[in-house]
Amino acid sequence: MPEPSSKGALGVIASLGHAVNEIAQRLGFVARFFAAILLYSGQSFRRIHLTIREMYFSGFQSLLIMLVSSLFIGMVLGLQGFETLQRFGSAEALGIMVALSLTRELGPVVAALLFASRAGSSITAEIGLMKATEQLMAMDMMAVNPIARVVAPKFWGGVLSMPLLASLFSAVGVFGGYLVGVVVIGVDEGAFWSQMQSSVDFRLDIWNGIIKSFVFGIAVSLIAVFEGYDSIPTAEGVSASIRRTVVNSALTILALDFVLTSFMFRGL
Amino acid sequence: MSRKLMDIWVGFFVVIGFSALLFLALRVGNAASANLGETYTLKAKFDNIGGLKVRGPVKSAGVVVGRIAAISLDPDAYEAVVTMRVNARYHFPRDTYASILTSGLLGEQYVGLDVGGDERMLKAGESFSRTQSAVVLEKLIGQFMLNKASEGAPNNK
Numbered sequence: 001m002p003e004p005s006s007k008g009a010l011g012v013i014a015s016l017g018h019a020v021n022e023i024a025q026r027l028g029f030v031a032r033f034f035a036a037i038l039l040y041s042g043q044s045f046r047r048i049h050l051t052i053r054e055m056y057f058s059g060f061q062s063l064l065i066m067l068v069s070s071l072f073i074g075m076v077l078g079l080q081g082f083e084t085l086q087r088f089g090s091a092e093a094l095g096i097m098v099a100l101s102l103t104r105e106l107g108p109v110v111a112a113l114l115f116a117s118r119a120g121s122s123i124t125a126e127i128g129l130m131k132a133t134e135q136l137m138a139m140d141m142m143a144v145n146p147i148a149r150v151v152a153p154k155f156w157g158g159v160l161s162m163p164l165l166a167s168l169f170s171a172v173g174v175f176g177g178y179l180v181g182v183v184v185i186g187v188d189e190g191a192f193w194s195q196m197q198s199s200v201d202f203r204l205d206i207w208n209g210i211i212k213s214f215v216f217g218i219a220v221s222l223i224a225v226f227e228g229y230d231s232i233p234t235a236e237g238v239s240a241s242i243r244r245t246v247v248n249s250a251l252t253i254l255a256l257d258f259v260l261t262s263f264m265f266r267g268l
Numbered sequence: 269m270s271r272k273l274m275d276i277w278v279g280f281f282v283v284i285g286f287s288a289l290l291f292l293a294l295r296v297g298n299a300a301s302a303n304l305g306e307t308y309t310l311k312a313k314f315d316n317i318g319g320l321k322v323r324g325p326v327k328s329a330g331v332v333v334g335r336i337a338a339i340s341l342d343p344d345a346y347e348a349v350v351t352m353r354v355n356a357r358y359h360f361p362r363d364t365y366a367s368i369l370t371s372g373l374l375g376e377q378y379v380g381l382d383v384g385g386d387e388r389m390l391k392a393g394e395s396f397s398r399t400q401s402a403v404v405l406e407k408l409i410g411q412f413m414l415n416k417a418s419e420g421a422p423n424n425k
Contacts, residue, residue, distance in 0.1 A: 052274065053274060060280075103296065161281075164286070164288075167285060167286075168284065168285055170292055174292075197295075197297065200297045202293050
């Protein structure tokens, strides 16, 4: 069979097919990589200090950016919500608005986006550099499985940190809304909390938000460790894989959020 | 950094994460107040429930005394059957009026109980005999237009 020319309509179709093949192959690789992580994750729980170490780097060290940004997001929600609700004469519903938007959407989503750029990128950089400096290969030579020793603890550290960070994000955001709404603007404090409590449901709103953040944690951590492990072991290769981590994580979080929301809150 | 110090910081992180969840559950959500304590079931049939929702409040004199447990349609009479769980502390006379009301102009709908004077109280599983359906705005407007039309008719002659 003659080689098809790279020009004309056939060339376009060929490059399209090539791209689809590439994507399918990559997805298959991700799935096998995920299966390998799950298979070798026994060690990251038996030697729990490996996972605790990763929780320190990806969870604890993200605390500051999470707390500051959630406080500001809560305060902005307080200002904007008051501005809008006041037009309809229902400024007391500010508490509901702030709490529902944080627990359902903004808490899990923004926390996951920040987590992807703060912790995900550094996970990718670390694994990518370990690959570039042939540390992963050296581990393999010493009969230490790099997936069990390096990748799985980083993955589980991220997965376990994410729901904690998201609930902190929502809680501090509600406090920020309280600061602006009640302390600065002067919405009635009793109405703010009681209306919030009467319409925020623990299982429906808060727990679904936690489930969301757990799913985002899996997605972001998987993308971060995969891109690091898959990176081309050069300086440009590592930088490209960090960029892919941030971009792919953001897109995956937003797409997953739409899917999860449509399943969770459709019956309302 | 020593492993001990790292353990302490991660422990601190986990503790404040869980306390944030607790704050959300107790202060922001209604995990504490949703629990009504011991309850019993009462039923009421309505021609039209409007926008009433499951878990909506049941109020008597403005005080929340229960929650709506289920809403279904009676297949024979084509009436809505609203099942409520009412706090066991409160008992209502047999001639209590159950009506569907709206809190505020655009607020949520709830079941309001107007207590009657009967000596005998409703028991668990029994139904309110006297109910009033939700006000449907379109029907109200339709009625109003009809009244206006019939008012205007004699003047045309």
